[in-house]
Amino acid sequence: MITMVRRNLWLELDRLARASLPAFAIIMAIVFLGVPGLFPAVAALRDTFTVMSVYFWTLYRPGSLPAPITVVLGLFLGLLTSAPLGVWPVLLLLIQAGVLASRRILVRQGFILIWAALIACMLMTSAFEYCAFCILDFTVLPISPIFLQVGLGSLLYPLLVPLLIAAHRGPAAPELA
Amino acid sequence: MLRLSVPVRLVLSRLTLPVMLALSLGMIVAGQANRNIGIVLRGAVDEALAPLYRVVSRPVDVLISDRNALGAWIGMHSEVLRLQAENAQLKRWRSVALALAAQNQSLKSQLHFVPTPTPAFFTARVIADVGGLYARSVLVTVPRDSHGVADAIAMDGGGVVGRVVQAGVRSARILLITDLNSRIPVSIGRHGEHALMAGTNGPAPRLLFWPPARPPADGAIVLTSAEGGIFPDGLPIGVVHYLGRNDPAVLPFAPMDRLRVLRLFEYQRGFDSSSSKASEGFVQKTRP
Numbered sequence: 001m002i003t004m005v006r007r008n009l010w011l012e013l014d015r016l017a018r019a020s021l022p023a024f025a026i027i028m029a030i031v032f033l034g035v036p037g038l039f040p041a042v043a044a045l046r047d048t049f050t051v052m053s054v055y056f057w058t059l060y061r062p063g064s065l066p067a068p069i070t071v072v073l074g075l076f077l078g079l080l081t082s083a084p085l086g087v088w089p090v091l092l093l094l095i096q097a098g099v100l101a102s103r104r105i106l107v108r109q110g111f112i113l114i115w116a117a118l119i120a121c122m123l124m125t126s127a128f129e130y131c132a133f134c135i136l137d138f139t140v141l142p143i144s145p146i147f148l149q150v151g152l153g154s155l156l157y158p159l160l161v162p163l164l165i166a167a168h169r170g171p172a173a174p175e176l177a
Numbered sequence: 178m179l180r181l182s183v184p185v186r187l188v189l190s191r192l193t194l195p196v197m198l199a200l201s202l203g204m205i206v207a208g209q210a211n212r213n214i215g216i217v218l219r220g221a222v223d224e225a226l227a228p229l230y231r232v233v234s235r236p237v238d239v240l241i242s243d244r245n246a247l248g249a250w251i252g253m254h255s256e257v258l259r260l261q262a263e264n265a266q267l268k269r270w271r272s273v274a275l276a277l278a279a280q281n282q283s284l285k286s287q288l289h290f291v292p293t294p295t296p297a298f299f300t301a302r303v304i305a306d307v308g309g310l311y312a313r314s315v316l317v318t319v320p321r322d323s324h325g326v327a328d329a330i331a332m333d334g335g336g337v338v339g340r341v342v343q344a345g346v347r348s349a350r351i352l353l354i355t356d357l358n359s360r361i362p363v364s365i366g367r368h369g370e371h372a373l374m375a376g377t378n379g380p381a382p383r384l385l386f387w388p389p390a391r392p393p394a395d396g397a398i399v400l401t402s403a404e405g406g407i408f409p410d411g412l413p414i415g416v417v418h419y420l421g422r423n424d425p426a427v428l429p430f431a432p433m434d435r436l437r438v439l440r441l442f443e444y445q446r447g448f449d450s451s452s453s454k455a456s457e458g459f460v461q462k463t464r465p
Contacts, residue, residue, distance in 0.1 A: 031226065034305040035234050036315070036436065043306035067197040074201070079222045081309030082350075085208025085215040089201035097194055133311050136209060141357065145310050145378065 275398035335430030366397035
């Protein structure tokens with residue numbers, strides 16, 4: 001009996017760890033991309049990585065990033081990157097809402113279309129972000145960083161996607177527990 | 178454990194996202210209505226992460242230090258390091274010479290020179306880059322016995338880097354001079370013409386409000402000005418460089434993208450009460 005309970009406990013812990021892997025990986029990336037030293041301006045990748053991860057996990061494993069967790073991730077990212085309070089939770093939730101709405105169509109498409117959808121998603125997010133920052137700071141901000149961010153994200157996604165797919169099929173799959 | 182029926186669970190799962198969205202929009206409104214909420218939360222996150230960053234940045238420090246750098250294993254890299262060190266030293270001497278020339282000029286114009294009070298300072302290690310798309314700031318460690326480092330001025334070996342805008346027990350957030358919200362009164366060249374240095378998020382902050390009759394000369398040194406009461410006179414920042422016609426910018430002496438160790442000077446302690454009052458109207462804004 002005790003062995004059975006112990007086994008179930010380990011099973012539940014394994015499932016919990018697998019389910020929380022996406023959120024945990026995003027938090028770790030937000031924290032560790034801020035460590036200065038090895039590569040210059042690597043902190044600029046934090047926003048891009050978070051947007052890409054939320055897009056990917058919402059598309060392929062929506063249960064791993066429930067809306068409350070997304071809010072926490074956005075809040076954490078905003079606080080660490082000196083963004084106005086609440087802007088990043090709204091942006092990430094909008095990405096999630098957009099992907100969930102078009103998930104049934106998107107998930108059947110090939111890599112190129114999904115990549116194109118991500119670029120469109122990033123463009124819209126960046127436009128929202130730009131408008132929000134301008135309105136909340138009462139100023140007209142330069143638009144070039146937005147294009148830089150979208151360009152960087154677009155180029156980075158094909159490099160990152162094998163890792164995300166490997167995690168999706170392996171350590172982040174609770175059904176394999 | 179509470180068991181819910183399938184329809185209730187379905188309704189709850191559908192409502193979660195809109196409710197969270199409304200909550201997040203409420204956060205924006207609350208953050209704008211009371212900016213202290215953001216400041217307090219940001220401070221708490223900085224304080225919580227400071228020990229972790231301190232531990233994590235140590236191996237990186239070891240890896241990139243001159244003695245243990247990966248590149249040092251390659252023979253040619255040592256020569257590059259030597260030349261870089263020599264170049265940094267020459268740049269330092271150049272800034273010293275330019276600063277002394279400016280100081281000499283101002284001393285000549287004064288009958289009774291009152292020296293600036295010697296500030297208290299301590300050395301702080303940069304443990305995290307906490308900038309974003311429209312922000313340039315870094316997190317540094319502060320010793321536990323340091324009190325009130327708010328408004329302390331951060332410098333590296335080359336020149337002014339920024340100003341402490343938020344300080345906790347273990348860490349302090351420094352708004353860099355390249356941040357879009359940074360506005361620093363400066364004096365330019367030997368004659369000390371006043372201007373305002375405004376960050377652009379790019380590597381070279383712009384010079385604004387310089388006297389039209391005497392535009393800043395290319396290569397002239399840019400020093401801090403005591404106007405506003407936060408900065409003392411004469412701290413080196415950089416040199417003037419024209420990005421375009423009538424578009425002077427400042428090339429900072431400090432390597433803004435490779436900040437590792439900074440010195441935080443607490444000039445405010447040395448200032449009298451009148452200048453403290455003057456600092457209330459300082460033009461440098463902090464991001465909410």
